[in-house]
Amino acid sequence: MYSTISHTQIEKNKFSSYLAGLIEGDGTIIVPKSERSPKGVLNYPSIQIVFHLKDLPLALLIQKNLGHGSLARKKGVNAYILTVNNKLGLLLLLSLINGYMRTPKIYALWKLIDWYNIKDSNLNLEKKPLNTSNLTSDAWLSGFVEADGHFSVRTTKNDKSTRIECKFELSQRQIDHNGKSNLYFLENIAELLSTVVKPVRVDKPNPEYRVRTTNLKGNLNLESYLNNYPLFGSKYLDFKCWIEVVDLFKSGKMDHKLNIEKVIKIKSNMNDKRTIFVWDHLNNFYNLDK
Known part of the structure:
Protein backbone atom coordinates (compact mmCIF):
# COMPACT_ATOMS: atom_id res chain seq x y z
CA MET A 1 0.00 0.00 0.00
CA TYR A 2 1.42 3.34 -1.06
CA SER A 3 1.30 6.35 1.24
CA THR A 4 0.08 9.56 -0.27
CA ILE A 5 1.12 13.11 0.53
CA SER A 6 -1.62 15.70 0.26
CA HIS A 7 -1.28 18.83 -1.83
CA THR A 8 -1.51 20.85 1.39
CA GLN A 9 1.42 18.95 2.90
CA ILE A 10 3.52 19.47 -0.22
CA GLU A 11 2.75 23.21 -0.11
CA LYS A 12 3.61 23.31 3.60
CA ASN A 13 6.94 21.56 2.99
CA LYS A 14 7.81 24.06 0.26
CA PHE A 15 6.74 27.04 2.39
CA SER A 16 8.66 25.70 5.41
CA SER A 17 11.91 25.19 3.51
CA TYR A 18 11.53 28.53 1.69
CA LEU A 19 10.91 30.29 5.00
CA ALA A 20 13.92 28.61 6.60
CA GLY A 21 16.13 29.83 3.76
CA LEU A 22 14.69 33.33 4.01
CA ILE A 23 15.31 33.48 7.77
CA GLU A 24 18.81 32.05 7.46
CA GLY A 25 19.59 34.61 4.78
CA ASP A 26 17.97 37.78 6.15
CA GLY A 27 16.55 36.86 9.52
CA THR A 28 17.54 36.95 13.18
CA ILE A 29 16.52 34.58 15.96
CA ILE A 30 16.76 36.47 19.25
CA VAL A 31 16.79 34.55 22.53
CA PRO A 32 17.16 36.55 25.77
CA LYS A 33 19.91 35.52 28.18
CA SER A 34 17.58 36.04 31.12
CA GLU A 35 13.83 36.13 31.68
CA ARG A 36 13.93 39.68 33.03
CA SER A 37 16.08 42.74 32.45
CA PRO A 38 18.06 44.33 35.33
CA LYS A 39 15.05 46.64 35.80
CA GLY A 40 12.67 43.70 36.10
CA VAL A 41 11.10 44.02 32.67
CA LEU A 42 10.17 40.71 31.05
CA ASN A 43 12.35 39.71 28.10
CA TYR A 44 10.76 37.96 25.14
CA PRO A 45 12.35 35.96 22.35
CA SER A 46 11.61 36.92 18.76
CA ILE A 47 12.27 36.04 15.15
CA GLN A 48 12.78 38.91 12.73
CA ILE A 49 12.93 38.90 8.94
CA VAL A 50 14.22 41.89 6.98
CA PHE A 51 12.65 42.86 3.64
CA HIS A 52 13.74 45.58 1.24
CA LEU A 53 11.18 48.36 0.86
CA LYS A 54 10.30 47.20 -2.65
CA ASP A 55 9.41 43.75 -1.29
CA LEU A 56 6.58 44.96 0.93
CA PRO A 57 3.97 42.89 -1.00
CA LEU A 58 5.94 39.72 -0.23
CA ALA A 59 6.37 40.70 3.43
CA LEU A 60 2.63 41.29 3.77
CA LEU A 61 1.85 37.93 2.15
CA ILE A 62 4.20 36.03 4.47
CA GLN A 63 2.71 37.87 7.46
CA LYS A 64 -0.77 36.85 6.25
CA ASN A 65 0.32 33.22 5.75
CA LEU A 66 1.73 33.06 9.27
CA GLY A 67 -1.18 34.88 10.86
CA HIS A 68 1.29 36.44 13.31
CA GLY A 69 3.86 39.21 13.49
CA SER A 70 4.08 42.96 13.15
CA LEU A 71 5.57 44.75 10.16
CA ALA A 72 7.44 48.01 10.72
CA ARG A 73 9.62 50.33 8.64
CA LYS A 74 13.22 50.27 9.82
CA LYS A 75 14.57 53.76 10.43
CA GLY A 76 17.58 54.86 8.42
CA VAL A 77 17.49 52.04 5.87
CA ASN A 78 15.24 51.00 3.00
CA ALA A 79 13.75 48.05 4.82
CA TYR A 80 10.76 46.63 6.64
CA ILE A 81 11.13 44.19 9.52
CA LEU A 82 8.60 41.45 10.20
CA THR A 83 8.83 40.63 13.92
CA VAL A 84 7.16 37.65 15.55
CA ASN A 85 7.45 37.70 19.35
CA ASN A 86 4.25 36.13 20.68
CA LYS A 87 4.30 32.54 21.90
CA LEU A 88 1.79 31.13 19.43
CA GLY A 89 3.55 32.79 16.50
CA LEU A 90 7.00 31.62 17.56
CA LEU A 91 5.82 28.06 18.19
CA LEU A 92 4.27 28.09 14.71
CA LEU A 93 7.54 29.31 13.17
CA LEU A 94 9.45 26.64 15.09
CA SER A 95 7.11 23.94 13.80
CA LEU A 96 7.58 25.21 10.25
CA ILE A 97 11.36 25.69 9.98
CA ASN A 98 12.65 23.09 12.47
CA GLY A 99 14.29 20.39 10.35
CA TYR A 100 14.82 22.61 7.31
CA MET A 101 17.76 24.70 8.55
CA ARG A 102 21.08 24.35 6.69
CA THR A 103 23.36 27.00 8.24
CA PRO A 104 24.95 27.72 11.65
CA LYS A 105 21.86 29.80 12.45
CA ILE A 106 20.44 26.47 13.62
CA TYR A 107 22.23 27.04 16.94
CA ALA A 108 20.03 30.08 17.58
CA LEU A 109 16.99 27.99 16.70
CA TRP A 110 18.07 25.33 19.21
CA LYS A 111 18.49 28.03 21.88
CA LEU A 112 14.92 29.16 21.22
CA ILE A 113 13.71 25.57 21.52
CA ASP A 114 15.59 25.24 24.82
CA TRP A 115 13.98 28.49 26.02
CA TYR A 116 10.48 27.08 25.49
CA ASN A 117 11.27 23.59 26.79
CA ILE A 118 12.63 25.05 30.02
CA LYS A 119 9.60 27.32 30.47
CA ASP A 120 7.11 24.55 29.64
CA SER A 121 8.32 20.95 30.02
CA ASN A 122 5.06 19.70 28.48
CA LEU A 123 6.13 21.12 25.11
CA ASN A 124 9.09 18.75 24.76
CA LEU A 125 10.12 20.33 21.44
CA GLU A 126 12.58 18.32 19.38
CA LYS A 127 15.82 19.91 18.22
CA LYS A 128 16.01 18.54 14.70
CA PRO A 129 19.47 18.36 13.07
CA LEU A 130 20.82 20.27 10.08
CA ASN A 131 19.11 19.42 6.83
CA THR A 132 21.79 17.72 4.73
CA SER A 133 19.50 16.59 1.92
CA ASN A 134 20.27 17.61 -1.65
CA LEU A 135 19.65 21.32 -2.24
CA THR A 136 17.36 20.45 -5.15
CA SER A 137 15.00 18.54 -2.84
CA ASP A 138 13.24 21.58 -1.37
CA ALA A 139 12.74 25.36 -1.61
CA TRP A 140 15.39 26.35 0.96
CA LEU A 141 17.80 27.78 -1.62
CA SER A 142 14.99 29.82 -3.15
CA GLY A 143 14.41 31.53 0.20
CA PHE A 144 18.13 32.04 0.72
CA VAL A 145 18.56 33.55 -2.77
CA GLU A 146 15.55 35.76 -2.06
CA ALA A 147 17.47 37.18 0.88
CA ASP A 148 21.07 37.31 -0.30
Whole structure:
Protein backbone atom coordinates (compact mmCIF):
# COMPACT_ATOMS: atom_id res chain seq x y z
CA MET A 1 0.00 0.00 0.00
CA TYR A 2 1.42 3.34 -1.06
CA SER A 3 1.30 6.35 1.24
CA THR A 4 0.08 9.56 -0.27
CA ILE A 5 1.12 13.11 0.53
CA SER A 6 -1.62 15.70 0.26
CA HIS A 7 -1.28 18.83 -1.83
CA THR A 8 -1.51 20.85 1.39
CA GLN A 9 1.42 18.95 2.90
CA ILE A 10 3.52 19.47 -0.22
CA GLU A 11 2.75 23.21 -0.11
CA LYS A 12 3.61 23.31 3.60
CA ASN A 13 6.94 21.56 2.99
CA LYS A 14 7.81 24.06 0.26
CA PHE A 15 6.74 27.04 2.39
CA SER A 16 8.66 25.70 5.41
CA SER A 17 11.91 25.19 3.51
CA TYR A 18 11.53 28.53 1.69
CA LEU A 19 10.91 30.29 5.00
CA ALA A 20 13.92 28.61 6.60
CA GLY A 21 16.13 29.83 3.76
CA LEU A 22 14.69 33.33 4.01
CA ILE A 23 15.31 33.48 7.77
CA GLU A 24 18.81 32.05 7.46
CA GLY A 25 19.59 34.61 4.78
CA ASP A 26 17.97 37.78 6.15
CA GLY A 27 16.55 36.86 9.52
CA THR A 28 17.54 36.95 13.18
CA ILE A 29 16.52 34.58 15.96
CA ILE A 30 16.76 36.47 19.25
CA VAL A 31 16.79 34.55 22.53
CA PRO A 32 17.16 36.55 25.77
CA LYS A 33 19.91 35.52 28.18
CA SER A 34 17.58 36.04 31.12
CA GLU A 35 13.83 36.13 31.68
CA ARG A 36 13.93 39.68 33.03
CA SER A 37 16.08 42.74 32.45
CA PRO A 38 18.06 44.33 35.33
CA LYS A 39 15.05 46.64 35.80
CA GLY A 40 12.67 43.70 36.10
CA VAL A 41 11.10 44.02 32.67
CA LEU A 42 10.17 40.71 31.05
CA ASN A 43 12.35 39.71 28.10
CA TYR A 44 10.76 37.96 25.14
CA PRO A 45 12.35 35.96 22.35
CA SER A 46 11.61 36.92 18.76
CA ILE A 47 12.27 36.04 15.15
CA GLN A 48 12.78 38.91 12.73
CA ILE A 49 12.93 38.90 8.94
CA VAL A 50 14.22 41.89 6.98
CA PHE A 51 12.65 42.86 3.64
CA HIS A 52 13.74 45.58 1.24
CA LEU A 53 11.18 48.36 0.86
CA LYS A 54 10.30 47.20 -2.65
CA ASP A 55 9.41 43.75 -1.29
CA LEU A 56 6.58 44.96 0.93
CA PRO A 57 3.97 42.89 -1.00
CA LEU A 58 5.94 39.72 -0.23
CA ALA A 59 6.37 40.70 3.43
CA LEU A 60 2.63 41.29 3.77
CA LEU A 61 1.85 37.93 2.15
CA ILE A 62 4.20 36.03 4.47
CA GLN A 63 2.71 37.87 7.46
CA LYS A 64 -0.77 36.85 6.25
CA ASN A 65 0.32 33.22 5.75
CA LEU A 66 1.73 33.06 9.27
CA GLY A 67 -1.18 34.88 10.86
CA HIS A 68 1.29 36.44 13.31
CA GLY A 69 3.86 39.21 13.49
CA SER A 70 4.08 42.96 13.15
CA LEU A 71 5.57 44.75 10.16
CA ALA A 72 7.44 48.01 10.72
CA ARG A 73 9.62 50.33 8.64
CA LYS A 74 13.22 50.27 9.82
CA LYS A 75 14.57 53.76 10.43
CA GLY A 76 17.58 54.86 8.42
CA VAL A 77 17.49 52.04 5.87
CA ASN A 78 15.24 51.00 3.00
CA ALA A 79 13.75 48.05 4.82
CA TYR A 80 10.76 46.63 6.64
CA ILE A 81 11.13 44.19 9.52
CA LEU A 82 8.60 41.45 10.20
CA THR A 83 8.83 40.63 13.92
CA VAL A 84 7.16 37.65 15.55
CA ASN A 85 7.45 37.70 19.35
CA ASN A 86 4.25 36.13 20.68
CA LYS A 87 4.30 32.54 21.90
CA LEU A 88 1.79 31.13 19.43
CA GLY A 89 3.55 32.79 16.50
CA LEU A 90 7.00 31.62 17.56
CA LEU A 91 5.82 28.06 18.19
CA LEU A 92 4.27 28.09 14.71
CA LEU A 93 7.54 29.31 13.17
CA LEU A 94 9.45 26.64 15.09
CA SER A 95 7.11 23.94 13.80
CA LEU A 96 7.58 25.21 10.25
CA ILE A 97 11.36 25.69 9.98
CA ASN A 98 12.65 23.09 12.47
CA GLY A 99 14.29 20.39 10.35
CA TYR A 100 14.82 22.61 7.31
CA MET A 101 17.76 24.70 8.55
CA ARG A 102 21.08 24.35 6.69
CA THR A 103 23.36 27.00 8.24
CA PRO A 104 24.95 27.72 11.65
CA LYS A 105 21.86 29.80 12.45
CA ILE A 106 20.44 26.47 13.62
CA TYR A 107 22.23 27.04 16.94
CA ALA A 108 20.03 30.08 17.58
CA LEU A 109 16.99 27.99 16.70
CA TRP A 110 18.07 25.33 19.21
CA LYS A 111 18.49 28.03 21.88
CA LEU A 112 14.92 29.16 21.22
CA ILE A 113 13.71 25.57 21.52
CA ASP A 114 15.59 25.24 24.82
CA TRP A 115 13.98 28.49 26.02
CA TYR A 116 10.48 27.08 25.49
CA ASN A 117 11.27 23.59 26.79
CA ILE A 118 12.63 25.05 30.02
CA LYS A 119 9.60 27.32 30.47
CA ASP A 120 7.11 24.55 29.64
CA SER A 121 8.32 20.95 30.02
CA ASN A 122 5.06 19.70 28.48
CA LEU A 123 6.13 21.12 25.11
CA ASN A 124 9.09 18.75 24.76
CA LEU A 125 10.12 20.33 21.44
CA GLU A 126 12.58 18.32 19.38
CA LYS A 127 15.82 19.91 18.22
CA LYS A 128 16.01 18.54 14.70
CA PRO A 129 19.47 18.36 13.07
CA LEU A 130 20.82 20.27 10.08
CA ASN A 131 19.11 19.42 6.83
CA THR A 132 21.79 17.72 4.73
CA SER A 133 19.50 16.59 1.92
CA ASN A 134 20.27 17.61 -1.65
CA LEU A 135 19.65 21.32 -2.24
CA THR A 136 17.36 20.45 -5.15
CA SER A 137 15.00 18.54 -2.84
CA ASP A 138 13.24 21.58 -1.37
CA ALA A 139 12.74 25.36 -1.61
CA TRP A 140 15.39 26.35 0.96
CA LEU A 141 17.80 27.78 -1.62
CA SER A 142 14.99 29.82 -3.15
CA GLY A 143 14.41 31.53 0.20
CA PHE A 144 18.13 32.04 0.72
CA VAL A 145 18.56 33.55 -2.77
CA GLU A 146 15.55 35.76 -2.06
CA ALA A 147 17.47 37.18 0.88
CA ASP A 148 21.07 37.31 -0.30
CA GLY A 149 21.35 36.45 -4.00
CA HIS A 150 22.22 38.89 -6.78
CA PHE A 151 21.57 38.49 -10.50
CA SER A 152 24.26 40.34 -12.40
CA VAL A 153 24.53 41.38 -16.04
CA ARG A 154 27.68 43.25 -17.05
CA THR A 155 28.31 44.92 -20.37
CA THR A 156 31.50 46.38 -21.80
CA LYS A 157 31.30 48.53 -24.90
CA ASN A 158 34.24 50.59 -26.04
CA ASP A 159 36.70 50.88 -28.94
CA LYS A 160 38.72 47.90 -27.72
CA SER A 161 36.05 45.38 -26.83
CA THR A 162 32.36 44.54 -26.65
CA ARG A 163 31.50 42.01 -24.00
CA ILE A 164 28.49 40.64 -22.13
CA GLU A 165 28.69 38.72 -18.86
CA CYS A 166 25.81 37.05 -17.06
CA LYS A 167 26.43 35.84 -13.50
CA PHE A 168 24.75 35.08 -10.20
CA GLU A 169 26.45 35.60 -6.87
CA LEU A 170 25.93 35.65 -3.14
CA SER A 171 28.28 36.48 -0.27
CA GLN A 172 28.35 35.63 3.42
CA ARG A 173 30.63 36.41 6.32
CA GLN A 174 33.27 33.69 6.70
CA ILE A 175 32.59 33.48 10.43
CA ASP A 176 29.19 34.46 11.83
CA HIS A 177 28.72 36.52 14.99
CA ASN A 178 28.65 33.30 17.06
CA GLY A 179 32.01 32.18 15.75
CA LYS A 180 30.61 29.52 13.39
CA SER A 181 31.95 29.01 9.86
CA ASN A 182 29.64 29.49 6.88
CA LEU A 183 31.85 27.50 4.52
CA TYR A 184 30.04 24.15 4.61
CA PHE A 185 26.65 25.17 3.26
CA LEU A 186 28.21 27.58 0.76
CA GLU A 187 30.24 24.70 -0.67
CA ASN A 188 26.97 22.85 -1.28
CA ILE A 189 25.56 25.85 -3.14
CA ALA A 190 28.80 26.20 -5.13
CA GLU A 191 28.63 22.54 -6.12
CA LEU A 192 25.10 22.97 -7.45
CA LEU A 193 26.25 26.00 -9.45
CA SER A 194 29.35 24.26 -10.85
CA THR A 195 31.69 26.73 -9.20
CA VAL A 196 33.77 27.16 -6.03
CA VAL A 197 33.67 29.21 -2.84
CA LYS A 198 36.11 32.10 -2.99
CA PRO A 199 37.42 34.07 0.01
CA VAL A 200 36.92 37.83 -0.53
CA ARG A 201 37.42 41.00 1.51
CA VAL A 202 40.13 39.10 3.36
CA ASP A 203 41.80 42.31 4.53
CA LYS A 204 38.58 43.60 6.13
CA PRO A 205 37.44 43.12 9.75
CA ASN A 206 34.78 40.65 8.58
CA PRO A 207 36.13 38.68 5.61
CA GLU A 208 33.58 36.99 3.40
CA TYR A 209 33.05 33.95 1.21
CA ARG A 210 31.57 34.47 -2.24
CA VAL A 211 29.84 32.03 -4.55
CA ARG A 212 29.61 33.24 -8.15
CA THR A 213 28.65 31.39 -11.30
CA THR A 214 31.48 31.27 -13.80
CA ASN A 215 29.98 29.28 -16.67
CA LEU A 216 26.76 28.59 -18.56
CA LYS A 217 26.25 25.23 -16.83
CA GLY A 218 26.06 26.91 -13.41
CA ASN A 219 23.56 29.47 -14.69
CA LEU A 220 21.43 26.74 -16.26
CA ASN A 221 21.50 24.70 -13.04
CA LEU A 222 20.21 27.72 -11.15
CA GLU A 223 17.55 28.36 -13.78
CA SER A 224 16.36 24.77 -13.50
CA TYR A 225 16.20 24.96 -9.72
CA LEU A 226 14.34 28.29 -9.63
CA ASN A 227 11.84 27.05 -12.20
CA ASN A 228 10.98 24.27 -9.71
CA TYR A 229 11.15 26.44 -6.59
CA PRO A 230 10.46 30.02 -7.68
CA LEU A 231 11.36 33.33 -6.13
CA PHE A 232 8.52 35.60 -5.02
CA GLY A 233 10.00 39.02 -4.23
CA SER A 234 11.14 41.67 -6.69
CA LYS A 235 14.16 39.42 -7.23
CA TYR A 236 11.88 37.18 -9.29
CA LEU A 237 11.56 40.03 -11.79
CA ASP A 238 15.35 40.43 -11.91
CA PHE A 239 15.67 36.68 -12.43
CA LYS A 240 13.33 36.79 -15.44
CA CYS A 241 15.41 39.58 -17.01
CA TRP A 242 18.60 37.67 -16.23
CA ILE A 243 17.20 34.57 -17.94
CA GLU A 244 16.65 36.60 -21.11
CA VAL A 245 20.41 37.17 -21.22
CA VAL A 246 21.23 33.56 -20.23
CA ASP A 247 19.09 32.44 -23.18
CA LEU A 248 21.38 34.32 -25.56
CA PHE A 249 24.28 32.16 -24.40
CA LYS A 250 22.43 28.83 -24.72
CA SER A 251 23.15 28.39 -28.43
CA GLY A 252 26.88 28.47 -27.75
CA LYS A 253 27.27 31.07 -30.49
CA MET A 254 26.82 34.28 -28.56
CA ASP A 255 27.53 37.34 -30.69
CA HIS A 256 28.43 40.04 -28.18
CA LYS A 257 28.41 42.89 -30.70
CA LEU A 258 25.11 41.86 -32.22
CA ASN A 259 23.34 41.53 -28.84
CA ILE A 260 24.97 44.30 -26.80
CA GLU A 261 22.22 46.91 -27.28
CA LYS A 262 19.49 44.41 -26.45
CA VAL A 263 21.30 43.36 -23.28
CA ILE A 264 21.94 46.97 -22.23
CA LYS A 265 18.19 47.57 -22.50
CA ILE A 266 17.42 44.49 -20.40
CA LYS A 267 20.01 45.51 -17.82
CA SER A 268 18.50 49.00 -17.55
CA ASN A 269 15.43 47.49 -15.85
CA MET A 270 17.20 45.26 -13.34
CA ASN A 271 18.03 45.49 -9.65
CA ASP A 272 18.31 49.09 -8.39
CA LYS A 273 17.34 50.47 -11.81
CA ARG A 274 13.92 48.79 -11.81
CA THR A 275 11.02 51.25 -11.60
CA ILE A 276 8.10 49.05 -12.68
CA PHE A 277 6.95 46.22 -10.42
CA VAL A 278 4.34 43.69 -11.45
CA TRP A 279 3.33 41.27 -8.69
CA ASP A 280 1.24 38.72 -10.63
CA HIS A 281 3.69 35.99 -9.63
CA LEU A 282 2.55 36.29 -6.00
CA ASN A 283 -0.65 34.53 -7.08
CA ASN A 284 1.49 31.38 -7.16
CA PHE A 285 2.76 31.77 -3.59
CA TYR A 286 2.48 28.75 -1.32
CA ASN A 287 -1.15 28.40 -0.27
CA LEU A 288 -1.49 26.35 2.91
CA ASP A 289 -5.30 26.42 2.74
CA LYS A 290 -5.73 24.55 -0.54
